[in-house]
Amino acid sequence: MNALPKFRLFAATATLGLLAACGGEAPADDTATAGAEEPAVIDERQANFEGIGDAFKLIRSELETGNPDVVAIENAATDMNERSQKIAGFFPEGTSVDDGFDTEALATIWEDKTGFESAAQDLTDASAEMITIAASGDTAAVGEQVKAVGGTCKGCHDKFRLDDD
Template identity: 50%
Template structure:
């Protein structure tokens, strides 16, 4: 994904096109749309890369569990990677880096309006990923599967449902 290289002026234009398409109003002007005052915070790219890597590791684990002989030499480091990356989240959401602030991101402003709720769901996800690591350490694929479901529901989905742009 080459979001990094998109100049903010194009981001603003695409946001405008999107809004115009949604509202059906032809009279909107680009000036009415929030335009970032400076360069996008570097954390936006860092957090998107971090989430992408989390998604890859999560997929790796699920694929292993679907295979005939799940390989714990693959599952164990992937589980640790997710846990370590989820712990980075608090540093990746600087104030003003929301979609509503005009940036090319799926992070919603409610993240900063509800900091306690956001912190809580992050902690919940970190805890669930630690449980997944513990299950991996037992070498019990079924137990790992249960924790994958728990993390997916109470970590990834719980946060995405509220704090990320709704996915189609």
């Protein structure tokens, strides 16, 4: 009577192996330590945010020179705008800080997906506006728009990011 359960166990294991292969994941090792491997998407989204942070810094430091290079600002705003449109796609289920990974992504991102996506859209809109303003060469207006862009970072971080520093 033991033969049947053993066979079932074997079949289940084989099926799991097959699913992993179909998922295009790295070959599972025999010890199968679940959840230990950090999804690459976490590094990708953090690098994308680093790029957003660098673009924002560049705009602010240009303004501080007193004679800002509006072309550099326009380019940085364009980069920020493109990166903002990628944010939502970098957050598959199971990649929050609660899943044990080295990330500041709070579970609230998945609990309020609409809110998160709309916070990303706010940055897309604010950076688009920045492109238009920089192209007009009105540096005073650029200074005002920097506050609006910064408000969208804070608006999202306050709710969806573990640490806001």
